[in-house]
Amino acid sequence: MCCRLLIPNWLAGLLATGVLLILLVFTASHGAVQIPLSAIPDLLLMNAPLLSDEQQFWRDVLLEIRLPRVLFAALAGGVLALAGATMQALFRNPLAEPGLIGISSGASLGAVSAIVLGGGSFAILAPAAFLGSILATALAYHLGRRYAGMAGLLLAGIAINAICGSLMGLFTYLADDNQLRSLTFWNMGSLAGATWQRLALLGPFLLLISIWIMRYWRAMNALLLGEREALHLGFAIKGLRRKLIVLVALLIGPLVAATGGIGFVGLVVPHCARMLLGADHRRLLPASFLLGAIALVLADYIARIAVVPAELPIGVVTSLIGGPFFLWLLLSRKS
Template identity: 60%
Template sequence: MKPSPNSLFKLTPARVLLLLLALLLVAVLASALSGAVSLPLAALPRLLRGDAGDDAALWLNVLLQVRLPRIVLAVTAGAGLAVSGAAIQALFRNPLAEPGLIGISLGGALGAVAAIVLGAPTLPVIIPAAFAGSLLATALAYQLGSRQIGVANLLLAGIAINALCGSVIGLFTYQADDGQLRSLTFWNLGSLSGASWPLLAWLVPWVALLCWRLCRDWRALNALLLGEREAQHLGFALAPLRRRIIVAVALLVGPLVAITGAIGFIGLIVPHLLRLPLGSDHRWLLPNSIVAGALCLTLADWLARVAMAPSEIPIGIVTSLVGGPFFIWLLVRQGRAC
């Protein structure tokens, strides 16, 4: 029996994943060739062999030392932010939740701002400070929120920690001089300019391991969609599960915030958008979120570099300008469907 034409074009989860992978490869290629220095596609095979003519040295340096590290960082950060958003949304059973809800983002921002203002504005200091800030803020929110059963207290604790971190960041900003303010502004708006191969050598395996760890909990996350009592009846221990998800997300997002700064909407928009064709089955939602997040941040970085070349727009501005109106459209669309 031949398959019907409609079944051939049906968006199954596996086909969505393959489509996203294909689009990611196209986005990576376009990003590698575009920018202040354009690399011709026809010269790429000869360039990789080292015989692209007089411009070979310049093109090869741009490709290997500038473009490819940024692309790998964009893929890595986008994947981590998106899968973290999907896990947090399942944990809170709220499609509007995102990793910053429990203090991860603002805790990291506080650590980085403190390092910049207190006189150590270098990446080897800013990254550990931001990572430590993310972990401390998340640990404090979890400690306060776990005093009662359920996620409501954890949500309230996260809001309180975010407010406190925001206030302290405001105090540091008030005390900063002109040079520090420029660093703070650029860091708070997000950037992938700190990408380098030594940095990626440990970041990529770290993010890949934690993404795999979150994907292993897809059954528990599916059970949580039914409610906490139903998940317990199905045999899932909620307290260890909640602790495991929060720790994994903090360990995943903390280093990313420390390296890239504040990049919004990836963890919020990507899982929300994927639920339209895929539904809420986390067996497919989590891996699709990984690829879709990588695709979105790669495209955002490409747009940030080429829109006003040779100048560069902070990537957080691009994600907010695109993600904000798009999310409003999703809310209006769902409101009309109700």
Template identity: 70%
Template sequence: MSAMLVLLGGVVVMSVLSGAYTITPGSALRILTGGANAEMALDSRILLDIRLPRIVLGLVVGAGLALAGAVMQALFRNPLADPGLIGISSGAALGAVAAIVLGGGAFMTLVPAAFAGSLLATFCAYLLGRRTAGVAGLLLAGIAINAVCASAIGLFSFVADDSQLRSLTFWTMGSLAQGNWSVLALLAPWTVFFGWVLCRQWRALNALLLGEREAMHLGFELHRLRRRLIFMVALLVGPLVAATGVIGFVGLVVPHILRMLLGADHRWLLAASMLGGAIALALADSLARVLLAPAELPVGIVTSLVGAPFFLWLLVRADRRDG
């Protein structure tokens, strides 16, 4: 864990200094310690008003997505599970696309619409899935909800004009460019609170790994536990997706790697996943800002370029092990 903290610090320093506009280490240090002069006004504005809130947003969103992925993988007892499995991400995407096409796409309209879409999709998946015992029904309901949301997004994309189509395309790719201190003032306490609540569920998650019958024998009421975990994950992830768009594979790759390295004890895995997710997304955003500088890649493209091959490797590895 201490090594991850050191790595996190290194990634943050690298993120502060990287970008299309170069800020030297000495200038960054003077600005952060309050020693900037009038000649450093541009550096100060870029660092304090643009780059730093974006970095902090990446840390918050990465930590939340990875924690949600660790919880979902334990709930489904499947290392390939992630928050999008039950429609959280696709529901948020549908809400945001609807706001862009029907409401003009203002940020203060888009975020509540995306959040409402994620909660509605999760609620529908839960209502449909609870008719079947275990998590199989929820999984099938999530697949159906994702398909419905994808169809509706396609319909909105068809009727959108050129400017709306550009906005919704960039939103669905995921970006931290909307990061500012006002957004973080709402998002950071929300993520910290629900992250703390989910981390306290480590005993229940460890019990779920043993199997549903064993968890019941240990005193956990599975129906209530499953419902509580699902909606806490939705409440955690919904605002994150609403603020940044769809950023894939962080919730899938990070918890899986850490489980391979640290084991499946959620007492440590959940906290490690938050640190790992923060590191991964901050690093991905740094790469997104410098790979094609002065142009900028959406961070969701970077996470997909790394995460998709890893996902394929997991499938091949699982197939060989089963064979």
């Protein structure tokens, strides 16, 4: 493809990391409360008693609200895009995304049932969503195993998504007005709940799993050639498939539990990365992670500043901007 970036891997990685860091600082300082960029070094380095009242306030906003939030946005975006790239490799189809095998709808069903039956505090909601995603995926995998190839998994995933959808409809029917509001917002996703505590809980785990997935780049490349070809190159397809699905579920389950449904990142970002860098997973997987992080930090920034002092649900922003952007990409690409 003519529009591929012809720069060395390390330089591309460095550039993307640089952009991400600049974005993190920029978006952390902007929002309902504006913090001048020039004040940030003082806020971070000076002792608290030396700061003025206004600076103290800035410091609290920056350290307690913004910073964990932008970092969590970066982590979530990276993880969603990486999971998307992995699913696309696994299904050998650029339209695949984690929701295909029930991960997202299972999580939604878990969350919705927690809201309607259990009150919906985060302590109940998050484990319920996680459990839902893992159960739905396990069920799809187990049922789909009877067919050869990925067709069975895909069909089982479709059935599970439909069942989860209808059960969610049932809970929606049963819900009162407050619960309706909560579950609607949960489904549109939010990063407002990001705290240092949550970041510390999920961050190391998700990064570890991400690095683990990236180590399978050879197998994913071989899968591009075909399942038989991958077999001939020494990859045990069935075991590989199970491993990758488990890893994706371990990435997306906890994440969706914490943020709700954030659509489109997992589908579009790997696609963009592939257009820029080609399909070699050695580059594609880290590139998807970095681009996903950049995309979601930007989307969350827009969600925060678009309707100040209120806030748009992040899932709305990703789809509202991601959809037309994706269309533009597809249309502007010369065949």
